[in-house]
Amino acid sequence: MSMKDNDYICPNCKGHLNVGDYLVFATRTQRKHKGLLMMSPLVGNYEYVHHNNFVLNNGEKVDFECPICQSDLTSNQNIDYAMIHMVAENDGSEYDLYFSKETGNKSTYLVANDVVKSFGEDALDYEVLFNE
Ligand SMILES: [Zn+2]
DSSP states (O other): OOGGGSEEEOTTTOOBOEETTEEEEEEEETTOOEEEEEEOSSTTOOOEEOOTTOOOOTTOBEEEEOTTTOOBOBOSSOTTEEEEEEEOTTTOOEEEEEEEOBTTOOOEEEEETTEEEEESTTOOOHHHHHOO
């Protein structure tokens, strides 16, 4: 599936987070610096771009907000992850997409019903991360 053509949606306002070839987030670092972050919509691709004046240190936790409604996208299941919805372009199926809020951490989980797909070299056991 060509993930680039999927829709990525804020779970709160249902607004579209994908613009062109990027997902757009309003972010805030632990040092309270704010900036827009543009991430690849390809699940498992951890490239991102931002303004040169916005500095992200490796390992730094970043809060992700919806740029449309300003809601905090932190997952209810695990505060170290952000969660958005993904709608697959090919068949309209919906997923919960979890990604790490830590800069440089490569772990992403795609969840639909009871099926979990994990991506990235830092991905851990989903059951351990998200079951209370
Ligand atoms: Zn929103």
